[in-house]
Amino acid sequence: MLRFLVNRLLNMIPLLIGITFLSFCVMSLVPGDYLSSLKLNPQISPEVIRQMEAQFGFDQPLLLRYGKWLWEALHLNFGVSLAFRVSVTELIAARALNTVILSASSMAFSWMLAIPIGIIVAVRQNSIWDRVLSFLAFLGMSVPNFFLAFLMMYLALKTGWFPIGGTFSVDYASLGGVDKIADRINHLILPVFVLGAAGMAGLMRLMRSQILEIKNADYVRTARAKGLSERIVIYKHVLRNALNPFVTMAGYSLANLLGGAALVEAVMNLQGLGLLLLDAVRSLDIYLVMGSVLMGAVLLLVGNLLADLALVAVDPRVDFSSISSQ
Amino acid sequence: MNAQATPAHVAGAEGRARAPLLSPLAREWRKASWPVRISALCLALFYFFAVASPFVAPYDPTLQYRGLPNCPPMGIRLAPPSKWSQGLLYTHPMTNVDPAARRYQTDRSRRVFIRLFHDGHLFTTAAQDPPFFIFGSDALGRDLFSRIVYGSRVSMFVGLIGVVISFALGVAVGALSGYVGGLTDNLIMRWCEIEMSLPSFYFLLALAAVIPSGMSTVATFFLIVAIMSFISWAGLARIIRGMAASVRSRPYVEAARALGASRARIILRHVVPSLLGYAIVASTLSIPGYILGESALSLLGLGIQEPAASWGNLLAQAQDVQSLGRYPWILAPGVFIFVAVMSFNFLGDHLRDRIDPSSATASFVPR
Numbered sequence: 001m002l003r004f005l006v007n008r009l010l011n012m013i014p015l016l017i018g019i020t021f022l023s024f025c026v027m028s029l030v031p032g033d034y035l036s037s038l039k040l041n042p043q044i045s046p047e048v049i050r051q052m053e054a055q056f057g058f059d060q061p062l063l064l065r066y067g068k069w070l071w072e073a074l075h076l077n078f079g080v081s082l083a084f085r086v087s088v089t090e091l092i093a094a095r096a097l098n099t100v101i102l103s104a105s106s107m108a109f110s111w112m113l114a115i116p117i118g119i120i121v122a123v124r125q126n127s128i129w130d131r132v133l134s135f136l137a138f139l140g141m142s143v144p145n146f147f148l149a150f151l152m153m154y155l156a157l158k159t160g161w162f163p164i165g166g167t168f169s170v171d172y173a174s175l176g177g178v179d180k181i182a183d184r185i186n187h188l189i190l191p192v193f194v195l196g197a198a199g200m201a202g203l204m205r206l207m208r209s210q211i212l213e214i215k216n217a218d219y220v221r222t223a224r225a226k227g228l229s230e231r232i233v234i235y236k237h238v239l240r241n242a243l244n245p246f247v248t249m250a251g252y253s254l255a256n257l258l259g260g261a262a263l264v265e266a267v268m269n270l271q272g273l274g275l276l277l278l279d280a281v282r283s284l285d286i287y288l289v290m291g292s293v294l295m296g297a298v299l300l301l302v303g304n305l306l307a308d309l310a311l312v313a314v315d316p317r318v319d320f321s322s323i324s325s326q
Numbered sequence: 327m328n329a330q331a332t333p334a335h336v337a338g339a340e341g342r343a344r345a346p347l348l349s350p351l352a353r354e355w356r357k358a359s360w361p362v363r364i365s366a367l368c369l370a371l372f373y374f375f376a377v378a379s380p381f382v383a384p385y386d387p388t389l390q391y392r393g394l395p396n397c398p399p400m401g402i403r404l405a406p407p408s409k410w411s412q413g414l415l416y417t418h419p420m421t422n423v424d425p426a427a428r429r430y431q432t433d434r435s436r437r438v439f440i441r442l443f444h445d446g447h448l449f450t451t452a453a454q455d456p457p458f459f460i461f462g463s464d465a466l467g468r469d470l471f472s473r474i475v476y477g478s479r480v481s482m483f484v485g486l487i488g489v490v491i492s493f494a495l496g497v498a499v500g501a502l503s504g505y506v507g508g509l510t511d512n513l514i515m516r517w518c519e520i521e522m523s524l525p526s527f528y529f530l531l532a533l534a535a536v537i538p539s540g541m542s543t544v545a546t547f548f549l550i551v552a553i554m555s556f557i558s559w560a561g562l563a564r565i566i567r568g569m570a571a572s573v574r575s576r577p578y579v580e581a582a583r584a585l586g587a588s589r590a591r592i593i594l595r596h597v598v599p600s601l602l603g604y605a606i607v608a609s610t611l612s613i614p615g616y617i618l619g620e621s622a623l624s625l626l627g628l629g630i631q632e633p634a635a636s637w638g639n640l641l642a643q644a645q646d647v648q649s650l651g652r653y654p655w656i657l658a659p660g661v662f663i664f665v666a667v668m669s670f671n672f673l674g675d676h677l678r679d680r681i682d683p684s685s686a687t688a689s690f691v692p693r
Contacts, residue, residue, distance in 0.1 A: 014516070015519055015520055018516075023529065138361075142667045144667065147657070147663060150650065266645075281528055281531040289528070289532065292528070297523050297525065300523050
C-alpha cells in the first residue's frame with residue numbers, strides 16, 4: 001500500500017509539470033498579452049506599463065517565465081491576477097464557496113435520486129416505468145445544459161416562481177440570518193436542477209445497466225436457489241457488485257466540484273469559479289488561469305487516487321497490483 | 327455481419343443479389359426501434375439542410391429586414407380551394423405597431439402566399455411581398471429559420487470532421503502504442519495522460535482565444551475542429567491501446583507473425599480491423615461532444631463570428647434576459663442542437679447493440 005501510494009504520488013509530478021507547461025504555452029501563444037489592452041488605455045502612463053512589464057516578466061523568454069512561475073507555485077505563491085490586482089489564491093478562495101455549494105448540492109440531488117430510480121427501473125426491466133424513465137433519462141442526457149439553463153431562465157421570467165439568475169437578491173445584505181439562507185436556497189433551486197439533470201440521467205442509466213449485467217450472474221442465481229428473499233438478493237448480492245463504477249465516478253466528480261459549471265454560471269449569472277475562470281481566459285489573465293488549471297489538475301489526480309484507494313477498500317477482488325498495472 | 331447469417335437469412339441471399347444496395351439498409355431499418363428510426367430521419371434532414379442550405383433556406387441568411395426586427399413566428403394557413411391558383415398556403419403578414427417596443431400585430435386583412443419551389447427555394451415569398459418568418463426574426467430582422475439552416479452547416483459537420491481527425495489519430499497512435507509496447511508505449515501513454523488531465527473546457531477556451539478575430543469563417547471552423555480533436559484524441563487512443571495490447575497475443579496475430587508478416591502489415595491488416603467496431607461506436611457517441619463544444623464556444627463569442635451563423639452563436643442573443651423574456655423564439659436553435667445530440671446518442675447506442683451485443687447494456691457517455 002505504501003509503495004503504491006509513493007509510486008502514484010511520484011507519477012503525479014511529471015504529469016502536473018506537463019499539464020501546467022502545456023497550459024502556460026497556450027496562454028503565451030495568444031497574440032498580445034493582457035498588457036496590450038492596457039496600452040490602448042490613454043489613462044495609464046507608459047511608465048506604469050513598463051513597470052508592470054518588468055514586474056510580470058513579459059519581456060523574458062517563455063521557459064524562464066514558466067520556471068519562475070513554477071518556483072513561486074512550489075512556494076504556494078500563485079501570483080497576482082493582472083485584471084484584479086489581487087492575489088490569485090484570494091480570488092479563487094472568494095469564489096470557491098459559491099461553486100462548491102452549487103456543485104455539491106447538484107451532485108447530492110443527482111446521486112440521491114438517480115441511484116434508487118436506477119435500481120427500481122432495473123429490477124422491473126421492461127415495465128412501463130422502465131420504458132418511460134429510461135426514455136426520459138435519454139432526453140435528460142441529450143439536452144445541452146446551457147439550453148436547459150435558458151429554458152429555466154424563461155420559466156423563471158414567465159412564472160415569477162424563482163429568481164431570474166444571480167447568486168443572491170439585491171437586498172441580500174439587509175436580510176436577517178434565516179432569510180439569508182432562504183434567499184440563497186431560493187436562488188439555488190434552478191441551477192441545481194439544471195446541473196443535476198444531466199448527471200442524474202447518466203447515473204441512472206449506469207446503475208440500470210450495471211444491475212442488468214449482474215442480475216443474471218451465477219452467484220445471483222445461487223443466492224436465489226438458496227431461497228434468499230428477493231430483497232436480500234438485490235441489496236446484498238446484486239447491488240454490492242454493481243457499485244464499482246460509482247466509486248470511480250465519485251473520484252472523477254471531485255474535479256468537477258470546482259469549475260465544472262462555467263457555462264451554466266455564465267447563462268444564469270452565478271458568481272462562481274467557472275465564471276471567474278471564463279473571464280480570466282477571455283481577458284488573458286495568465287496567472288489566474290494557471291492557478292485554476294493547477295487546482296483543477298490536482299483535484300483530478302487526487303480524485304482518481306482516492307477513487308482507486310476506495311475501490312480497494314470496497315471490493316476485495318481488487319488489490320493494489322491490479323490497479324497499478326492498468 | 328453477413329458471415330453470421332443464420333439459415334433463415336441464407337434464403338434471402340438471392341434477394342440480396344438482386345437488390346444489393348437497398349436490402350441491407352432495409353434490414354437495418356426493420357431491426358431498429360422507433361426512436362432510432364426517428365433519429366436517423368432527423369439526422370438525414372439536418373444533413374440535407376447543411377448540404378442544400380441555399381435551397382432549403384427561404385431567404386439569404388444575412389439579409390436584414392430593417393422594419394421587422396424580433397418579429398414573432400408567423401403561422402401557416404391553408405388557402406380555400408378557390409385561391410389555389412395563387413398558392414396552396416398563405417400567412418398573414420405582421421405589422422410593427424410599436425417600433426420602439428418591437429410589438430407586432432397580425433394583419434388579418436392581407437394574405438401573403440407562400441410559393442413552393444419558387445426562385446430556387448423550397449418555399450419563399452415573392453420579392454414584392456413581405457417576408458414569411460416561420461421561426462420569427464432576430465434583432466436585425468434576419469429570418470431565423472434561414473440562419474438555422476445555414477448554421478446547420480457548421481453544427482452538423484463539426485462533429486463529422488472532428489471525429490474523423492481524432493478517430494484517425496486515436497486508432498493509429500493507440501494501435502501502434504499497444505502493439506509495439508515498451509518505451510514508445512510508455513512515452514505515448516504519459517503524453518495521453520497529460521492531455522486527459524487537462525481541464526478540457528478551459529483549455530478549449532484558451533486555445534479558441536488564440537484564433538485571430540479577422541479570420542474567415544471557414545478557417546475559424548477548421549481551427550475549432552482541430553482544437554477539439556487535439557483535446558479529445560487521447561482518450562480514444564488509450565482505450566484502443568488497451569484493446570490492441572490484448573489482441574497482440576491472440577492466436578491469429580501470432581500466426582501472422584509466425585508466417586513472417588511485417589509489423590506494419592500486422593498492425594494494418596490484423597490489429598486495426600479488430601478495433602474498428604469499437605471505434606465506430608465510440609466516435610458516433612462522441613459526435614455530440616463536438617456539437618456541444620462548438621455551440622458553447624460560439625455562444626460565448628469565441629467560435630464562429632457574426633454575420634456567419636452557427637447554432638451556438640444564434641443562441642447568444644438569449645443571454646440577454648430581456649430578449650429571452652420578450653422574444654422566446656430565439657431559443658429555436660437550441661431545440662435543433664438538442665434534437666441533433668439526442669439523435670446521435672440514440673444512433674450510437676443502437677450501433678453498439680448491433681456491433682457488439684455483449685456490451686449492449688453498458689451504455690454511458692460521460693459529459
